[in-house]
Amino acid sequence: MNSAIIYHNPRCSKSRAALALLEDNNVNTQIIRYLETPPSPQTLKKITKMLSLSPRDLIRTGETEYKEFGMDNQDLSDDQLLQLMSANPKVIERPIVIYNDRAVIGRPPENVLELIP
Structure with missing residues (x-):
């Protein structure tokens, strides 16, 4: 199974929405809290x-x-x-989602859907 990486800020509504879309689509996601781990x-x-x-x-x-x-x-x-x-x-800028060597900025959060099959 392919997995995504999200550079995530849990305090950001767009970031939370992008992560929820990945989870709703059963995408295995590595969460990087980029403010703590730049x-x-x-x-x-x-x-x-x-x-x-x-x-x-x-x-x-x-x-x-x-x-x-x-x-x-x-x-x-x-x-x-x-x-x-x-x-x-x-x-x-946040959130950034990487999947299969492609990336999008999750603004709007629906941009992450471009990455997943």
Whole structure:
């Protein structure tokens, strides 16, 4: 059986809804509470490639940490952004679901259905 990975924040309603959709579809799911166990910059780089997004596209710009840590600086390289995102995981868009080397952002939560057969 294939399994999914969800970068999950249990306090986020979209994240909880995405996880519920995976469970409702009997998808074996590894839950990573990314605020407690942040993905490394290398993992984030792989995720952005799977999503076909730049690191900047994966940042929640409304979080105070976004400006506080200078992530709004357009001169930052992708690698610098990935380092900052890993160090400040609250700014990472959520939830991210990976299944069979494909990934989606669960906003709306129904996006996860694109991944499962």
